[in-house]
Structures are given as structure tokens and as C-alpha cells.
Amino acid sequence: MISDAHRLAAGALDMPNRLLLGAGPSNPNPRVMQALMGRTVGHLDPTFLRVMDDIREMLRYAWQTENEHTLLISGTGTAGMEAAVANAVEPGDVVVVAVAGYFGDRIAQMAARYGADVKRLEVAWGEAFPHETLAAAVETHRPAVLAVVHAETSTGVLQPLDGLGALCHANDCLLLVDSVTSFGGVPLLLDASGVDVAYSGSQKCMAAPSGVAPLTFSPRAMDKLARRKVPVRSWYLDYTLLSKYWGADRAYHHTAPINMVYAMRESLRIVCEEGLEARWARHRAAAEHLWEGLSDMGLECHVAPEFRVPSLTTVRVPEGVDARGVVRQLLDDHDIEISGGLGQLAGKVWRVGLMGYNARSETADRLLKALAKVLGR
């Protein structure tokens, strides 16, 4: 009756020792891995509820926000993005999406699936939007939401947020910001920038394994949520239901990924210990060290210095070089992962992440040395 056709006799897990310098995941901080192993308790255990409270509080520090409504989504950064969109957008809403790369495009796709009337703005992949372009779009389309990607992981471009909060608030519009690759590594002050909705992931500058996604809503965003006419299409990501678990009610919604939550608590503890300024400076210093080394090797960054994301650098593939071959050789011969280009930039750039635990000049040096060997420079 029982078939053994698929009864695999698999060996014990035995993963290689990679240095993860791609677009994410980055190598988890060993302290975070230790916390991941914490004894599992129930999702309504009083000790776990305290862990959740610690996380909410430390997320506020890391994001520099007073938002009461701050929590973790039980999924990866993409689930965070979908939670942000699903809750902030109602069918029929006009949503302006600043598409400067792959992840801006993803937001536009999600917003369309959730019934938005999407107005896409585009710039070349490798550039940021000038403020005037965004201002003109908001004033023309009068959107319910303006969505921008702070650090576009596909291009390595940092979108300046200056003035966007004021612009949105003057036009009764929510400012939604993707901070997947900037959170915990790149200066970002949510409240000072007037951001209403933001999300991130755990596996980039936070140096935790992937699997949970920070999410936050400003009081203005909560007002819009309270005025919704139709429920959020996704039950799993419905913030109103989630907030009853993370908030005072402690009502069961789903079984939180307990051990992943432990890991994220430790990541945030490390951010609090190190301090945001020191952490941002560390990411910046490591990136500058990398940029210098690349330049010494005759390699070019794809993005102008003033718009570069410190945690994610796009490097132009020199003429005649097999982009994928280099990625493969770095992995096979040097145990170093970097990422290829995505979408429009496939084959044209490599993406190098110096994130979280890996944001150190020694790490950059390891890559530079290996890259010199592979490229014969």
C-alpha cells in the first residue's frame, strides 16, 4: 500500500562554506545563528510575547520611527512588499510607482494584481528619479500611494527621499518605501523623511537568515487602512488581523516562525549595541574600500558615486568578459558568491553586496583578490 518510490536515502546536510557577497542572502552573524537555535516555545507563550515586544521596539530604533504599528511579517522580503501593497492599496486606487529597476517593477506588478490603477514612471536602470519627476507625477495623477525603492537591488542606486514626504502629505498621498537593501546598513530615517509604509527583509544588512520581513505603518497609513471599503485580499498578510496578534489582543492568527523571530531579535540587538551611525559608517567604509579596489583593477561601477548604495554595488562587466563564467568561477574556485545582473542589466553588471556581518574591508579584500585572479588582472 505504501510506495517507497520517492523514499530518498539522502545524506546528512553538508553545505559548502560560501562567502555570500551577492545581492543577498549575506552570511548571518554567528550570534544570530546561535539565537536561531533558541529553545522553541509556543507562539502565545508569555516569554515569546516579550520577544515580539522587544522586536517591535528595536525595529522602531532601526527605522527611526515612532510608529506604533511595526512588526514582522512571517515571510521573506517579497512577502513584506506584498503586505505593504495589499494593505495600503485598495482596488481602484491610483498608485504611482517609481520603476528604476527590477524591484520597482515588482511593486508595480503587485499593485496591479491588487487592483490598483498603476502609473509607472521609468528611468534608465542605474539612475535615480529627480525630485521634479516624482513631484510632477504626484501633482498630475493625484495618487493614493507613491511607491519608491530606497535602494534598488537590481541597479545599486539609492533613491534620495528628500522632500518626498512633504510632497506626498501635501497631496494626500501615502509614501511607500522599499527598504529591503537599505534597512540596517544605509542611512534611513523614516519619520524624518515622512515615510508612511516601509518594509524590509532579514537576510541583507540585518545579517539574519531570510524568512521574516519587518513592516511598519505610520498613523496616516493606519487612517487609510481604517477607511478601507473592501477587506485586504490576502488573509495571511491582512495587517488588521496581524495587529491583533502583535498588539494587545494577542489573538491567534498564524503560528509565528518562532526560531526565525529569535534570530531577528538578535540581529536587532546587534544593531542597538553597535548603534545606527556606527553601522551606517561601517557599511559606507567597506563599500568605499571596495570601490577603490575595483577602480585600481580597472573596473567601473555602474552608478555615479553620489547615488551608489553602499550595501550593493553594481560593477560593469568589461567588454569581452563572460559575465556568468566569472560568477561561476568565483563560486567554484573561491567559494565566493556574487550575483549577475537582473532584467535589463543581465550580462552587463555583477552585483556585489557588502551587507551586515560582511560589511568589512577584509571581506572586500577577499573578493578583490579572487576577482583579480579570475579576470587575470
Place this chain on the structure above:
Amino acid sequence: MISDAHRLAAGALDMPNRLLLGAGPSNPNPRVMQALMGRTVGHLDPTFLRVMDDIREMLRYAWQTENEHTLLISGTGTAGMEAAVANAVEPGDVVVVAVAGYFGDRIAQMAARYGADVKRLEVAWGEAFPHETLAAAVETHRPAVLAVVHAETSTGVLQPLDGLGALCHANDCLLLVDSVTSFGGVPLLLDASGVDVAYSGSQKCMAAPSGVAPLTFSPRAMDKLARRKVPVRSWYLDYTLLSKYWGADRAYHHTAPINMVYAMRESLRIVCEEGLEARWARHRAAAEHLWEGLSDMGLECHVAPEFRVPSLTTVRVPEGVDARGVVRQLLDDHDIEISGGLGQLAGKVWRVGLMGYNARSETADRLLKALAKVLGR
């Protein structure tokens, strides 16, 4: 400029040593926790792609299915439920949901959010649906999907699946089965039962931490998916996109929760080593040991013996006993978690899980001894 208002000086994580005998999570198998600590690699690393393939193959064994389309959702069991519903249901579809408890109701809610014309069937919480009731509903409503919960976690009732596959297939309807609490612990043969869509979680009979959700689609389910007129509302849970990552294309969709996937591989390896029959028998034996012990103590099970879920037992709260007080005392004085009743059964039953690593008579004995003390019996 940087505010330290929320810069928490939290202590290192220090969780208590709970015996988790509630409705889930259960205590992870120590081998699974070791695998969880595996070295993180990238989500497109060739070594990780092999881990994914191992998992797909072992899921087929554990579910006894030949389904090509079998993978893990990057979320908890509730995300698995939502993925099943979001993909199988198109707006306007008639969906018959057999609501025998809290989780059947959750499916009905999700299906409604995804635009289904939901026909709810109801039985008292603690009973299973007779085949005739389900047959009459399918023949009357001619639904696109019949959804049943195999092991209803809120009531401890096992819904027999006999004849449902044939019934659905004769009526051009998909059979969708929630196997969150049965998968890996209770006899379930997907193909033999004609199940088209099934999902589960990781933190119950699989004895892994929560955070990933097995999901499978039969060829019939895939035909319906291929005929969809509107895309799946959820981008994160869109199977067509997910299958391009888990299938031959290996196209990036989201960053898989790498370490949680390691954990699930080890859980499935343990299932393959132990063998399904032995595993089911172990869960059954532990449950019978518990039921006997409860009866010896003068406590009554809520469900008739022939419909009891071995992995989740509902115990009636004796007249005059403070249900929540007992739960609290077991936790505080004995470090044992059991769950209270949900919904209609709140305050009326306790829910005791003997799942995965905990499905042993010694574990049942620890609870019985503590319960006797707390109840003064």
C-alpha cells in the same frame, strides 16, 4: 539627529525549556535544529538547488503522491492554505467548504476574499461530515473546488477522505485537503484518495520550526491553473511564478528561507528513515496511551474514538474547572504547554498534541502526571 528613544538594551535570548504539547508548534527534533544551523548559501547556489530537489522528492514520499508539482511555500501553514486557495480558486468559482471547525472556517474566509462563491457546510464542532452530506453538496452546487480539513486542529476530528476523490472527479471538481495536523503523523495517501491540492506546515508532525509550508498540486489541479483567466491575486503565492524557481528554470522569484529549508530537509529525511507506517503507528500508539491515561483520570475525550486525530486530542474540561487556569498552571509550574479551545470550543476543551518528536508514551506520561497534580486527581 538619531534618536535613541527605542534603542533597547535587551538581554541575550534566554527561552524556557517547554514541553510543547499544544496544537503546535511541537518541539523540533534535535537533528532538525542541527540542520537549521547549516551554513547559509545563496538561493540559486547549485548545492541549494539540490536541497530543493531532495525536498520535493521526499515530500512525494511523505504524501504518497506522484505529483510533479510539489514544493515548499516560504511561509507558515496558513500561507500554505492561502497559496492553495489563491491558486485553485478563480473569482466567481463555486467553492464548497466543509466547515467542521476553526480551520474549515478559515478556508471559507480565504476563498471568499479570493472571490469565490462560497457554499459553507457545517457540522457540530467535534464531528466529521458523513460522505452523503458532502456528496449531496457537490451534486447540488457543482463546485469548482471541494475543500475539507483532514485533521481539524480546533476539534481533533479526522475527516475520512474515502470516496471524496471519486466524487469530485466525477463532478469535475478539485478536492482540496488541509493536512496541516495530519501530514507526517496520520495515514494519508494523496493519490490513492484522489486529492488534487494539499498543503501542510512544518511545526506539527514534521517536528521542525514553523516557517515553511509544503504544497502540492495534482495534474488535474495544474490543468485548472493553466486555464485561469485572471492571474493569481497574490504575487508571493502565485504557483506559476514559484514553479519557475522550484522547477527547471530556476528563475529567481524570492529569496527562499534557506535555513528553514535545511530544517525541513532533515525532517523529511527522518520521515524517510523511519518509514511512514512506523511513523503513523508511533503517533497512534502515543495517542492511545494518552487516551487511556486520560480515561483512567476520569477525563473524557471530546471526539468519538473512530474519528479522533492521533496527533491532536481534545479533552473535555470537567465541570467547575477553570480551563485557562489549568493551562497556565501547566506552563508555569511544569513547563508544559497545552492549548485551550478555539472558537465554539473555547473554555470547553483542552487541546493536546503528541506530534512528531513528541509522539511518544513517555511524553504523554509527563503530561498525565502533571495534569493529575494540577487537577488534584
